[in-house]
Amino acid sequence: MSGQLAAVLGTGQTKHVAKRDDVSIAGLVREAADRALEDAGLTYADIDAVVIGKAPDMFEGVMMPELYLAEALGAIGKPLIRVHTAGSVGGSTAIVATHLVQAGVHERVLTVAFEKQSESNAMWALSIKIPFSQPLVAGAGGYFAPIIRGYIRKADAPLDTGFQVVLKDRLNALKNPYAHLHQPDISMEQIIESPLLWDPIRYAETCPSSDGAAAMVIGSERAADASSRPVAWIHGTAVRSEPTMGAGRDRVNPHAGRDCAKAVYAEAGITDPFREIDCAEIYVPFSWFEPMWLENLGFAEEGTGWKMVHDGTTALDGDLPINMSGGVLSSNPIGASGMIRFLEVANQVRGTAGEHQVDGARKALGHAYGGGSQFFAMWVVGKDKPK
Amino acid sequence: MRDVAVVSFAQSATRRDQTRNEVEILLPVLREAMAPTGLTTHDIGFTCSGSSDYLAGQAFAFVSALDAVGPWPPIQESHVEMDGAWALYEAWVRLQHGDIDTALVYAFGKSSPGDVARVLSLQLDPYVTGPLWPDAISLAALQARAFLEAGHDEKDLARVVARSRRNAVGNPHAQLSGDIDEATLLDEPLYADPLRMHDCPPISDGAAVVVLAAGDKARELCERPAWIRGIDHRIDVQALGSRDLSQSASTRLAGEKAGVGGRADLAELHAPFSHQELIVAEALGLDETATSINPSGGALASNPVMVAGLVRIGEAARRLSAGEGERAVAHATSGPALQQNLVCVLEATS
Amino acid sequence: MTAEPITGIVTPIRLDYTYTPGTSPSQFLRGMKEGRILGRRCPSCAKVYVPPRGGCPMCGVEFAEEVRVADTGTLVTFAVVNVNFANRVIDLPYVSGEVRFDGSDTTSMVLVQGIPVDQVRMGMRVKAHWLPRDEWDFTFANIDYVEPLDEPDADYESYKEFV
Structure with missing residues (x-):
């Protein structure tokens, strides 16, 4: 444990949908922040600083939007920090907020992450044609599909593994009122029959594009002890980065992810993650990333993660439930997606996850990654105060 | 709070650079900053950078810049979509945990590829003010007008510019320098009334790197470390009609929290426009007769956007380490018309 | 109101x-x-x-x-793309391949043509098909696509580290 103790005092998120045209960007982040404060039993006056994260500014067409959002987040006259670490940003943002408390700089920090993709064109933003760059751009799926093919080859995994993941996550999403995709009639046939966009990835195996925001209040030990609401103690945080284009880097099982997992377990005092972690929310934008990350996170031996998908280990009632909320496959406000992972596991150990609550969850892992599988952010939260 | 110091600083020459990309600008600066410390990437506990995608005109600009660090094996790293001064703040916070002793902070930015004054108007709220496309210079001019109306004279602006250019003569990294008297400056035509061209910053591309270390590690790495005695940042409301543009409430508050106390041998203030230096100095209670203001020439001499704030901290620290003073104030700003401000108090003693 | x-x-x-x-x-x-x-x-x-x-x-x-x-190389992995994006229109489906050109230690994303999509394999040996010389410009797009070489597939172990 480095620094002082910190805990999640409250959480809030918006109902994730394709298009929130009833609110501005400011209205969207305010909604999540209001809910987090209400959940913590606090007001904006109790907040010392705000840490905000989102993915590239071009997704909304506003440069450094936190400047304009400061007022909506009650940050006037306070410190405000804007984090951007690609897809991992929601996780990294929560970690920066945690560090402010652990360092003893602040008592209570509001952290917020969002994306309002409907206000601009994210696909356009990702495909701006730089004259001298490599020309073949086929979206995020075009980048990750060859890596998934590599995983299937390396692990000799059955081809229906991805379908199993989607079915599980979309069924879980039905228990989460905030999830974007609610597909009560989802079936294996429906998934298999969905168009093959980037073979081996089918349409049903991809995440949606959502408008949404997430927020948490992180507080010191004193603030947590004083709270009448359930809190989630932060047992460990870790970030790791490696270069996208490094020659010889393993993109299927990235070094940075393995190191990050080791670091977060060490800080949380965990020696056997599979036994000691009760459930996890991990960043799975394409179905196959569930088995890949299970290996990268040390829950399964290399090349065997897919077995946990097939034998029900990762189901809501399995030994290691994964993405109880429905995960990124069911809601993807990009910049917020990492924070939602962190927030959902905080709710699990607080016992406030609602219908998708894992009985008796005491210790849980939140995970986010970004870029070309090169930026990682993780935390372990627990019901009990760290010793 | 744990004692943390700037132990090394390096910056690129600032100019329009149509030869090198961001990584190529950054690489030699990183090497120069690391060299005196004897540290390598693998010795650094935490790395944090600041930059902006819109400046580069492409999403994820910071991703390729990380190549310059050589993050292999993987490193503990973070990035703020802000001026590098805030990356330094994040690194300072990280050092407070006590488990690591060193941090690497860098910032890079090329303002020349796009029309930076127009790019910066995308910082405005996207529904009401942004669609009007007021550019950054016009917004600064509105503020300058408010400042002059509040009882100041354009001679004050000329005095700031003349001093800045004069001080920059001794700064090899500066773009604009020279000995020009105030009367000559005031003879220049108005550019964005009441601002003249010289009241505005040059277009600069550049990079800067700071190495931070805590406690004994700092003393080991640097003969005369510049200790961070206080650091704080605050933000004002953005809407120009909702604040008094002739003052900077957030600078005043950050200065109080950082413990400026009106005392400094030298101050590096991030004021891209001449009138902003006067607003910031006033908010920090700094008096030109007692404190050397912008001995480097400041942002009026070179203004690599996203970098210039970190350069202020680096310049102030470098000068303290070189024995030019014992106490310095460094300031960084972000957003239209000084919306967000960071203040850092540094001290060095033999 | x-x-x-x-x-x-x-x-x-x-x-x-x-x-x-x-x-x-x-x-x-x-x-x-x-x-x-x-x-x-x-x-x-x-x-x-x-x-x-x-x-x-x-x-x-x-x-x-x-x-x-060299402009010959090994297809280390690939995706079959069935959807077009705003700035690129190619007949669907097409193969987006990651090719390690011989002598390089990195892979490049290149279009794979000259073979039915369902016959594309990891490990396939390929060669660059250049645009006509008079169309060459300062761009990677001078390599229009890669096409199969009449050579046996590379052994998996020889390119595994690039997958």
């Missing part, structure tokens, strides 16, 4: 940028103009990068010597 809510306004944003590729990429693009694939070698780890960017990302140092790599 009640009014219909405003649910959106359209603000066109136009910003023009003049990009600078940088020293190493410029050298690569000049090679392309002449029909050559030029990589750069890292003086520290000796790996060859195609195309080179700023410096070796694993070592954090500037590149050293220029290395000409």
Whole structure:
């Protein structure tokens, strides 16, 4: 444990949908922040600083939007920090907020992450044609599909593994009122029959594009002890980065992810993650990333993660439930997606996850990654105060 | 709070650079900053950078810049979509945990590829003010007008510019320098009334790197470390009609929290426009007769956007380490018309 | 007074940028103009990068010597793309391949043609198909696509580290 103790005092998120045209960007982040404060039993006056994260500014067409959002987040006259670490940003943002408390700089920090993709064109933003760059751009799926093919080859995994993941996550999403995709009639046939966009990835195996925001209040030990609401103690945080284009880097099982997992377990005092972690929310934008990350996170031996998908280990009632909320496959406000992972596991150990609550969850892992599988952010939260 | 110091600083020459990309600008600066410390990437506990995608005109600009660090094996790293001064703040916070002793902070930015004054108007709220496309210079001019109306004279602006250019003569990294008297400056035509061209910053591309270390590690790495005695940042409301543009409430508050106390041998203030230096100095209670203001020439001499704030901290620290003073104030700003401000108090003693 | 809510306004944003590729990429693009694939070698780890960017990302140092790599290579992995994106229109489905050109230590994303989509394999040996010489410009797009070479597939172990 480095620094002082910190805990999640409250959480809030918006109902994730394709298009929130009833609110501005400011209205969207305010909604999540209001809910987090209400959940913590606090007001904006109790907040010392705000840490905000989102993915590239071009997704909304506003440069450094936190400047304009400061007022909506009650940050006037306070410190405000804007984090951007690609897809991992929601996780990294929560970690920066945690560090402010652990360092003893602040008592209570509001952290917020969002994306309002409907206000601009994210696909356009990702495909701006730089004259001298490599020309073949086929979206995020075009980048990750060859890596998934590599995983299937390396692990000799059955081809229906991805379908199993989607079915599980979309069924879980039905228990989460905030999830974007609610597909009560989802079936294996429906998934298999969905168009093959980037073979081996089918349409049903991809995440949606959502408008949404997430927020948490992180507080010191004193603030947590004083709270009448359930809190989630932060047992460990870790970030790791490696270069996208490094020659010889393993993109299927990235070094940075393995190191990050080791670091977060060490800080949380965990020696056997599979036994000691009760459930996890991990960043799975394409179905196959569930088995890949299970290996990268040390829950399964290399090349065997897919077995946990097939034998029900990762189901809501399995030994290691994964993405109880429905995960990124069911809601993807990009910049917020990492924070939602962190927030959902905080709710699990607080016992406030609602219908998708894992009985008796005491210790849980939140995970986010970004870029070309090169930026990682993780935390372990627990019901009990760290010793 | 744990004692943390700037132990090394390096910056690129600032100019329009149509030869090198961001990584190529950054690489030699990183090497120069690391060299005196004897540290390598693998010795650094935490790395944090600041930059902006819109400046580069492409999403994820910071991703390729990380190549310059050589993050292999993987490193503990973070990035703020802000001026590098805030990356330094994040690194300072990280050092407070006590488990690591060193941090690497860098910032890079090329303002020349796009029309930076127009790019910066995308910082405005996207529904009401942004669609009007007021550019950054016009917004600064509105503020300058408010400042002059509040009882100041354009001679004050000329005095700031003349001093800045004069001080920059001794700064090899500066773009604009020279000995020009105030009367000559005031003879220049108005550019964005009441601002003249010289009241505005040059277009600069550049990079800067700071190495931070805590406690004994700092003393080991640097003969005369510049200790961070206080650091704080605050933000004002953005809407120009909702604040008094002739003052900077957030600078005043950050200065109080950082413990400026009106005392400094030298101050590096991030004021891209001449009138902003006067607003910031006033908010920090700094008096030109007692404190050397912008001995480097400041942002009026070179203004690599996203970098210039970190350069202020680096310049102030470098000068303290070189024995030019014992106490310095460094300031960084972000957003239209000084919306967000960071203040850092540094001290060095033999 | 009640009014219909405003649910959106359209603000066109136009910003023009003049990009600078940088020293190493410029050298690569000049090679392309002449029909050559030029990589750069890292003086520290000796790996060859195609195309080179700023410096070796694993070592954090500037590149050293220029290395000409072959326009033949191995398809290490690929995706079959069934959906087109705004700025690229190719007959569907097409194969987006990651090719390690012989002599390079990195892979490049290239279009794979000249073979039915369902016959494309990991490990397939391929060769660059260049646009006609008079169409060559300072761009990677001078390589229109790669097509199969009449050679046995590479052994999995020989390209595993690039997957």
